[in-house]
Amino acid sequence: MVRRILDPLEFKVLKFVQTQKLLSKGESVLVALSGGIDSVSLLHVLLQLREIYRLRVCAAHLNHMLRATADRDEAFVSDLCAKLKVELCVERIDVAKFCEENKLGIEEGARKLRYQFLDNAKRKLQCDVIALAHNLNDLVETMLHRIVRGTGPLGLVAMKPRFQDKIRPFIYIERSEIEEYAKRKNLSFVEDETNYDVRYTRNYIRHVVIPALRRINPSIEKALLQLHVSNMLIERHVEEFLRKQRLVRFRDRTIFSSRKLSDFELVELLRSCVKEFGEQLEFEHVQQLLERAHSPSWKIELAKGLWLEKGFDLFCVEREHDVLESLKIEECGLYDFNGWCFKLNDRIESDQYIFVKLPILVRVRKPGDRVSSKKLKDLMIEARIPSFLRDEMPVVEENGIILWVPYVYVDKRLNERLKNDDFLVLNLLENPFRVILELRKEEE
């Protein structure tokens, strides 16, 4: 094997690929090849690293049918791949039509179709990873765009070196370095003239905002790279924290304890819960949350029908759901009352049970409910039942008398009843509060 000398840029990419573990030996890489200077350079660099990593390098080109030059680009890419003996997957999609039909902006629609196409091409050519030619300037443009539109630190983590099956070997390399490389290597490529259309926000940032910022700091790219790297660290830290967090999920609820959390962790945990309900945590909700995080009991509507509630030390994110108001129990069997699972039987089957005579009525509390001269509400607070559970809790009545409110109240008369006196047994099996008690115990 002849030991070849790598170009400085190729060596820089090699080192980056190694430290970031972007490639493994023997992998197949699909290069997203537009024909522009970045992707053509990336293809060449990866071909240089082919031997070192024993790579199979393929390419994929999407003809967006948007510009008059689109066919020229496709022809250029086909010739290039033929010359370099690189397998190529090409497709033509009428992006404009798709965007119109789906009511999407051109930039957004094109991105969506492009990623779909790349996924398909990857499958077709049986590749392991997709290599994207984004460079540090692209990253900086995206970060500035997000800063200006409004985002938190994690939203600033755009264009990671590796995300799932996408790798970006050029992401920490400046555009000018790529241009010099293409010149040194005498590479030919096509121009994307839409790059100069400042109507697109991206181009406005590139051609107006960044030159203005460069007057303050000529190394603006390095400055934002610093922020990017720090925010990636925070993101990984948060992912790790979320993985370790104990959440209680049942029905349309997610419950967690806030006791050991910093406000930062609380917000991130909440953000991730809200995402699981298919919604996004808005900044105004973060502000509301921070204002009252340490107050005991409140609720905020996060999105239509999605609520954040706090009760004692517990937070609950819940979708509005129907509540069963009452349930008559007239024969043995299993009953679900708002997630409280009862079994009526002739045997004790749980550590929580009472002896009853039929018929039994299970219902939710009513305003003014009192037991042994105390308000039921006060008893519930004493028992540290979080507010978000109180309106769904079972109140068990026999003959119009409240006999039992699990975890809250047991009628004294029950002490005198004996199993052999021909009573049935009402067992409480699974229930939300049992899970909450476990959660609280873990926190202590």
Next chain:
Amino acid sequence: MVRRILDPLEFKVLKFVQTQKLLSKGESVLVALSGGIDSVSLLHVLLQLREIYRLRVCAAHLNHMLRATADRDEAFVSDLCAKLKVELCVERIDVAKFCEENKLGIEEGARKLRYQFLDNAKRKLQCDVIALAHNLNDLVETMLHRIVRGTGPLGLVAMKPRFQDKIRPFIYIERSEIEEYAKRKNLSFVEDETNYDVRYTRNYIRHVVIPALRRINPSIEKALLQLHVSNMLIERHVEEFLRKQRLVRFRDRTIFSSRKLSDFELVELLRSCVKEFGEQLEFEHVQQLLERAHSPSWKIELAKGLWLEKGFDLFCVEREHDVLESLKIEECGLYDFNGWCFKLNDRIESDQYIFVKLPILVRVRKPGDRVSSKKLKDLMIEARIPSFLRDEMPVVEENGIILWVPYVYVDKRLNERLKNDDFLVLNLLENPFRVILELRKEEE
């Protein structure tokens, strides 16, 4: 008491002061009063809140002697305070001269002098807090400045609502809201014409950069506020984490264990250690650290003579310091050998001791040192002595024979020696490795 109706802005500030706990009842507030629209408005708002908080409101004005209009401003402020019956502290300082003498830029020098002056005025007027009139636009300008110059997320936490004895009641209020307030209240104020000089970076950001960004998002202030609030949460989270962290400090070293730390925590902990040595952690060091964080043994020079070293699971930040190469022990007493404290005595005073006959030589290891056919270096590695301690560890010789390397090696002949055979006792008292063992034990 007559209940007055607050202006909407006054009410907004009141709510902010309450949620952020900026003021306590009965406090004395010193307003930094330039005479410009922001500080004049702040003075008025605080006078409105005076009754609610039973405040004493004072003001302080520094005449920078920089502009022809400086004396006009001073006169304006004096009149205003006389009219409002507000105690005022005024001073004149030749800022230009100070900056020249101290080789400082005008902006930097003026800021320094201003804060010194405010601290003095606060003491003189016996106030509790200093109220600064920075608004959301100022905050956004500062954040953008830092983003462009290069910073991490914590560096983005500029102009907090409260920092030590400084409060910023206007910090989340837009300049335009203040302008409308001044108009509603018919306030008079002076103009600072240097605000329009784009040679100052701050003004360039205000008059060129922000208008450009506003074309992308008209609510750019709200967008950056979001980032500010999130980064404040991260900052508080990190402060909390640092407080809980166990550091071992001795001589010119700080040692900590990396075992349970995320990369984010590792970087922040290191940043704080480096700061204690009077230096700053540079971004290039962060990158180097991240590349090798999980490799076992390496060192990086962080600043002239300040090193970061890793040995096994331990990190060490250390200033270069002299190392004692050898030490003769010829009589009873206390000896310090590179932080290893020995006591020669006729009694056992430590759980680590040997019996010796004088004279004893304590020295650092030499290349090629071997004991019982093994390399001393290998024994040190087996004993998990971190690399940064190995060159300073005591090797105890009697008659040219290595008898003892604490925690690493004890000569077999020592087993046969008995106390009553007229030996002396060499006790090992405090030593760096004992502390490290404790640290390791805590981590397990």
